[in-house]
Amino acid sequence: MRLNRLRRLSTRVAHVTSPIYYPNAKPHLGHLYSNLLCDVTHKWKTLNKTQSLFTTGTDEHGFKIQNASEKNGYKDPKLFVNTLYKEFVLLNEKGKINYTRFIRTTDEDHIESVKKLWELCWNNGFIYKGEHVGWYSISDETFYPESKVIKDPKSPDKYINTESYNEVSYHSEINYFFKLTAFRERLIEYINNNPAFIYPESKKDQILNELKNSNNIQDLSVSRPATRLHWGITVPNDPDQKIYVWFDALCNYITSIGGIDKLKNDELATDLLHQPANKDCTVHPSKTWWINTTHVIGKDIMKFHAIYWPSFLMAAGLPLNKQIIIHSHWLCNGVKMSKSLGNVVDPIEMIDYYGADTLRWFLLENSQLEEDGNFQEEKLYEAREMFVSKWGNLINRCCGKKFNISRAVSDITSKQNPEKYIKGQFLNDVDIVRQIDSIFEKLNKLPQIMDDKLQKYDTSSLLREIWGILFDANTLMQHSAPWKMTPTQQDCIIFICTETTRILSILCQPIIHSFCNKFLDKLEISKDRRSIDYIKFASDKSYGLNSNLSQKGVPIERVPKRQL
Incomplete structure (x- = not known):
């Protein structure tokens, strides 16, 4: 009876998520931008008395972390990520980003959620074991079909993929596979029936075109041999295999609202928030939060969020989240940022000099979802x-x-x-x-x-x-x-x-x-x-008592141009 009463409470709730980030290097301007969009949404909802959650975090498993930790002299990757995840926490603090949970994929509750998601997909017959032969990109943590592999024009003895242009190499190994092909038509139908699910519309059309080309949709390898990847979550009942990093990482969004069991059983999501002002948010069932969840992501990872993730959810018998917002990237003076060019913008450096609010306003004022922003x-x-x-x-x-x-x-x-x-x-x-x-x-x-x-x-x-x-x-x-x-x-x-x-x-x-x-x-x-x-005109009837007598200085002071 109590649960039925709680379900009848206001559904004015919102859950916005940023991607979770690889802590294999320091965060950059793009990380701040994704979190800023989420933060403004979350704070706007809260200002308007909507109960809101905002979750972000770090994706700490996989080959990239394993390799980066080895290169940096760490025998245990956990010690490596324990150091670097703090850089992302610091960026959020500096950028005045107020999340309700910072999740790490090494958190115990997340590991349990991933295993539960795997077991649901397995029990429903959508995961099987087989041999995988194909082109794999360590940078992207994914395999690419032959149709998306070309020779690297800069280095003819190497190969790259035509999506991210990162290097790929040919692999043959025994993996578990997810029946992605079983969800192609279902996903096309769902997107057509829910046109706001992917926004902006141009990105929705791009995903639909990808789905309609059956050559692009193949069953997905969702594990790696433990002999090659030791830094990951072990496949339930098979210690010789580790769970594919995207299957692991995407589940964070559900972990953040209480986990698979609470969502599946429609239990209350409790102990989620750390901000006293939002304590009343805990009265809603996890499903209420989930169907009001918006993912804010960069265009480089839209396939994983708009094709793989909904398919995993369908396979597990779980509802889909509300929406996926896809934004573009940031250039510097019209050029893609890269370490080799020396034009990578350090957001913390900009904040320390110009102030967090200045950078926040600049990023929001000089960006559009469908166009790359240009930092100047x-x-x-x-x-x-x-x-x-x-x-x-x-x-x-x-x-x-x-x-x-x-x-x-x-x-x-x-x-x-x-x-x-x-x-x-x-x-x-x-x-x-x-x-x-x-x-x-x-x-x-x-x-x-x-x-x-x-x-x-x-x-x-x-x-x-x-x-x-x-x-x-x-x-x-x-x-x-x-x-x-x-x-x-x-x-x-x-x-x-x-x-x-x-x-x-x-x-x-x-x-x-x-x-x-x-x-x-x-x-x-x-x-x-x-x-x-x-916020209505003349609604505050008492202010400014000493404003014209005050010796206070200007509210914001000028800063000189930074000497580069």
Whole structure:
């Protein structure tokens, strides 16, 4: 009876996942970007009172880890990953990424989930043993069909695959196989019937084209001989085989919400969260979380998430997650980043100099799901300048000694219709009324626009909307010249400008939490009035008491261009 009651509770829940990353080298800008998209989504949901989970982590098994640990002089790969996973934790801390669980595939509960997933697929007849002959890429941890293998144009004695262009070599070995071919038609049908399952649409079409070409879909090797791969999860009841790294890694998403058993039996997901504010999230069954799970991934791993993973779930008799969001990669000054070119951007270095919020905003403003982003440090510097000159400076001007924010707030919020009252003070100035109307309209529409655009991960367009409102407020301040007005008119202009920055600062907390709170601190907005309940115009009736008397400096300071 208790479980039935809990199932009737609100289903306003969301679970967003980043990929889990190989800790065989330090994290790069792409890792931060994937996690940033998840973090903003998670924080936006939480701000809007949706119960939310965000999981990320490290993929710590497989040949790449085994080989990297040996090259670095580690006899035990676990000691190697114990050192490197901390680099990813550090990047999240520096980037103000607030996940609810950081999962490692060496975690005991994850190992148990992987074994349960294997047993379900095995018991349902979708795993069998056989000989595997084919082209294998250690970098990609996968086999490629003959149709996707070519000679390396840079080294004719080597071969590469046409998907990732990483080197492949010919192998013959005894493995377990997953009957991927059994799910080709089922998956095509599911994607067609659920067009939002893969987004954006161009990536959905790409996956469908891959599935419709039967030559591309072959039964998948899901184990490796323990003699060749010793660093992995042992196949249940066969100590001579280790589980294929992708079968292992993809299961992390279910482990993070309680594991296979809880999902299969629809049990409550408990002990998942580490953030006190989200403790009430634990009241929902694991299945509720799972069917509201969105995977955010890079385009290089979409086949594993959009073909292999749904097939594993179908084979195990488990429901599919809600959606897969696929984003593009990052270039540096128009060129693919590589160690040999020396153009790999260190995100921690950028954060330490320009600040986490500056880098977060820059990445979101200069990226689109379907196009590779282009990192340019000059633009990163300009982003910081914009915060200072447009957002920070507008607040600073309102806090000038010639104005009185507290008086303006008190007088205008006491009126029955503050918007009508304000416009009534400028009936003889059509231009000012037009500008005021435009700001009111944009502020009223912004919460829904933000929700719509964040649902589509259209961050670049969203941030342009936000800048547009800020530019309008700056223009109003400059054009109306409130320092020349009567106190009543002056208060109206100052109130519109402070309300613009107040509302934007509340709404943008999921994007630039530190900057927004500095802006709100400058206006002396109470800590308990920085929630979604206070985003309507004139909804906070008491702030700015000492803002025009305060000796506090500017909310954000300029930084000089970094000397390269």
